[in-house]
Amino acid sequence: MKTYCVGGAVRDRLLGLAVKDRDYVVVGATPEQMAALGYKPVGKDFPVFLHPHTRDEYALARTERKSGHGYKGFTVYAAPDVTLEQDLARRDLTINAMAEDEAGNLIDPYQGQNDLKAGLLRHVSDAFVEDPVRILRAARFAARYRFTIAAETMALMQQMVQAGEVDHLVAERVWQEFAKGLMEQMPSIMIRTLRDCGALARVLPEIEALFSHQSEGEMLGEHTLRALDYAASEDWDLPTRFAVLCHDLAHTASPEQGSDTLIQQLCDRIKAPAEMRELASLACNEGRQIDAALSLSSEALLDLLLRGDAFRRPERFIQLMDSCVAAARGRSGQARSDYPQALLLSACMSAGKRVDGGAIARATINSADIPQAIRAARLQAVITAQQGILGSASV
Structure with missing residues (x-):
């Protein structure tokens, strides 16, 4: 019986990065x-155990054989005769x-x-094509390390898409990998x-449709990518980054459909949480109203x-403003411009x-007058704040 540290901990140590999980x-x-x-056994599909003291995960060496579509379409073999090299061979990237x-x-x-030194993401074996989640993982690691x-490997990924393998992705896994990718550098x-x-x-x-629509002389998709990277540079949270990703869908939705419908069908397909x-x-x-503030x-x-x-929800409104700041920064030639609307x-x-x-x-004596009285007080507060920022208010 021999124990080996594997995967991300080894990779990140060789890259000189902090090792978070082993x-x-x-x-x-x-x-x-x-x-x-x-x-303590924890794995339902795989023989995985938790260390009694550190709570680190220990998995028995195993091999996998494709037996169906998607992430769970595998037959697992775990036994004392499985070697370390056989276990490593089932992994996605070298x-x-x-x-x-x-x-x-x-x-x-x-x-x-060697691939770490070369900044290269390369598949371990042709078994890469057996799990469509590996496409998402490869894209995520490319975003993390800029490899x-x-x-x-790209040719294999393209073959997997053409073969329809990505159509069998489990929505929850798509969201899990995509959310991690949005949070990369x-x-x-x-x-x-x-x-x-x-x-x-x-x-x-x-x-994808954002790369077929233009605004102000450029593809909306290119604007979105610059805005996303700006949000990442500010270390903004996942809901804000997801809002940045979807910000320009308002330009691609038809009047009959509306952007809410587009966002709803997107979120339903990948099981994105309601807050997103x-x-x-x-x-x-x-x-647009925030831009015109x-x-x-x-x-x-x-x-x-x-x-x-x-x-009632000032934190969320700040996230909303941040997404608009990122969108403004993403516009061509405005990467360093101020955004006084947020102030x-x-x-x-x-x-x-x-x-x-x-x-x-x-x-307030009459309860029916309470909403209007509160609104009047808030309006006066807004006028005063507006005068303080702009010097004069337009009421």
Whole structure:
């Protein structure tokens, strides 16, 4: 029975990066032996155990044989006679198919270290084509490390798309990988990689369509990619980045369809959480008004804040404004321009939020007049804030 550290921990150590999680492969053991040593079984499909003290994952060495479509279409064989090299051979990319023994010696049968040095993402074997999730993973790793996809690996990815394998992707896995990719350093690389192999058109046709529509002389898709990378450079959260991704869908939706329908069908297809859909819809519906905030009347500013639920959910409204900032930065020639609309709206939101609705309600004799009294107080607060930022207010 031998234990090896495998995968991401080995890869990131060789890259000089902080190692966050460690996964292990155990060769020459049975589930009964692992249980006798105090390891807790957690895997339903695979023989995976948690260390009794560190809680790290330890998986028995295994091989996989394709038996159906998609992520779960595999027959797993785990037994003491499975070697480390056989276990590593089932992995997606050479940079993820390295191991270290307990003495720290590198085991690298597929030349992953050389590919790390070359900045190359290369498949371990032709078994890569058996799992469509690997397309998403390759695109995500390209975005993380800014590595190049090997030509032969890209060819396999294209073959998988043409064969319809991506049509069998489990929606939850798509969202899991795509969300991780949006949070990488250069999410635009993930989108470009998925476009290059044809997967974007199959998995996210609404985003693919952005590369067929122009605005102000350029493709909306190119604008979106620059905006995404700006959001990443600011280390903004996932809902904000997803809103940036969907921001320009307002330009591609037909009048009959509307951007809300596009966003809804996109989110349904990949099982994106409700908070993603809500913020993305706000960005599409209110983006133009936020861009025009400097020229809006005080009444219109207040209505914008109310539609965005800014007083009850200020954090989400900040996310909305950030998505608009990113969209502005993504426009050609505006990467370093200021976005004073955010300053104005933040000031108006803070002023309106300070209005004590409870106190106004208690002081209003007729309860039917309470909503209008609160609105009047908030409007006055917005006017004052607007005057403070712009010097004069248009009421």
